[in-house]
Amino acid sequence: MAHTKDNTTTQRTFKHLSSYERGKIAALLQEGYSQRKIAEKLGRNHSTINREIKRGTTTQLNYDLSTYEQYFPETGQAVFEKNRSHCGNKSKLLKVESFLQHAEKMILKNDWSPDVVVGHALKNNEFTKDEMVSTKTLYNYIDQNLLDVKNIDLQLKVRRKQRDPNKRKHKRLQGKSIEERPETVDDRKEFGHWEIDTVRGTRTKDNVLLTITERSTRQHLIRLLEDKSSAAVDQAIKKLKVQFSNVFKKVFKTITADNGTEFANLYNHDVDVYYAHPYSAWERGTNERHNGLIRRFIPKGEQISNYTEKQIRRIQNWCNNYPRKLLDYSTPNELFQKELQAIINPV
Template sequence: MSSRDRDRALSGVVRGPHRRGRALTAERVAYFALVEAGTGSREAARQVGVNYRTAKRWRAAAAQATAPPLVEVSSRFLSLDERIRLADRVREPGVSLRAIAAELGRPVSTISRELDRNQQPNGTYQPHAAHELAMARRARPKTSKLTADPALRAIVEDGLDTRWSPQQITRRLRRDHPDRLEWHVSCETIYQALYLQARGGLRREVAGWLRTGRIERRAHIRPDQRRPRMATPMVMISDRPAEAADRAVPGHWEGDLIMGAHNRSAIATLVERNTRYVMLLHLPEGYTPPLVRDALIAKIATLPAQLRRSLTWDQGSEMHLHGQFTAATDMPVYFCDPHAPWQRGSNENTNGLLRQYFPKGTDLSVHTAAHLDTVATELNDRPRMTLNWDTPAERMTQLLNTTHQQQCCNDR
């Protein structure tokens, strides 16, 4: 407050009848100066010539202007606005808690607990006071019960030492000590004490007794937060053209990965459904979606247009960028149903044959692209009963010759 305002206040400003309807700026300044000097609120109001209710409004407005901003809380908890609406509704006669809960979009148990926990000692519900109580109760960080109570911590550690689960410990604490409410901890309290040592208090080594064997918490991702397996929507095998299903028209392929030791390396395999012709894709740096996409595009680019009709794959995450593959090759990708390997029967059979060359549990990254081409050539030169003992290479050659002859006739 400036010295000028203080001098005006101490000199005493009395409101006269002629000031009715005008701003009370000088009176308000004088009132706060008197209160600051030690005069009681009611007496200060009398000295400056204003009603005590007016002085109360001034104090309320000043307190609101200087109050710290409200802390944003999760929508799971009642907000101040909801508490104000609740206070207005509970004062109305004949309004049920169930009706109030429906208006606020909250469970009726939430409304009931709010009134039980945060009402005043005289039984009334004041929304601002209730909000302050709730915020104080939620203050973080809090001292863990296991940190503050050595006896409780010893009981929990003994249970973990004997390989009890946190749920078994908490249930027995409630049953064996019904009167010790401070010992009625939740399973989450124990897990936080184990995984968050700064907030816990349990010995680090007891975490090893958990049945998972983990000493660090694994994050749980809500369904709405999970990253989709594919960057673009999948087209399922049920939408694949009938010509691909009956193998009558060439150019429809099946694809998959054969995995190396510990899933650290892979080779991509392609099988043409009509001729059973095999192509192998070299993936020396891994099988991430970009690497698989680029390898597929490069291999498919070596085929004539009539052999680029479709590709059928399982729902592996390596095909996350299947939309980009389709855009680059004009070749749609169809996905099999989960746990249905028979929908890619030719590819599954081929992968079994390839295990003669690439046994399970071996490192597949050591094989060169030239070696993969040699293996593919050997497979394509094997007579196949399903081809009436022709080889896939012979069928592919016949197909390409027929296509070449048709093009020559069309050109004439």
């Protein structure tokens, strides 16, 4: 316990890890940083980082049924909140039966998260507060096996392999660094700023998905490509220019990409292009998060060529019509259409 004043009164200077810090821990672990290096970067004690990694590490199953250990910030946060919880009011379990049946239906049949179920119900006055439970309580009921929903039914986390930053030297592409990107892009208040990436099914030659996510509305576009090449990406962008016709420059003001060679020609499409730092996926976190949603439908390791364009459109529609907490439980499609109409028919 540290003394901050020269008297007998002590104040605790330690602060619990935030969800942002847990996200940074996950990102740095993926980059291969040691626990001590992570502690130095976050200005934390090594023991704090060690305990957090133990708290948030779970056993995952590979496709060959072998297992491996991986840290997830969401797990660490959930365990922390559970450990911090205290005895409160008596369980509302029997008083909210109708809501719990609704939650089971939306999670199991519509693939909604518990938070979306609660938020959407509140926003649309489907239940009163006395007739339902909070997101935290709903998760607790699931953990306690009080519902037909199990943790395995909830959203699967994307499994990623660690990459060695020294494996290859970064090749500078024609475009600006993300460090030069305007602040108006960072704060997400202005419409028209996108993040782009590709999603592969297998490492063999196969179709890939091109994904483009708008930062403010979270609109997620998915396009099926023949291969992971700059020519295929160029063709997809050209089709978008035709689709959005005269408003393309207002809809696509900037695009932030990684340093993959498939994005080498983006600067040729009348849009400002910014490249993220090598092995810094969190700099395109919006797009990465949405690519994780795709994995609900197309698990890693499955060939993209097994899916038709119609099926890909269905996945895209699900992503864009999924209510989001950070959008006040509106859908990306609702906000995107509103922005598009404002451009087409300005007041």
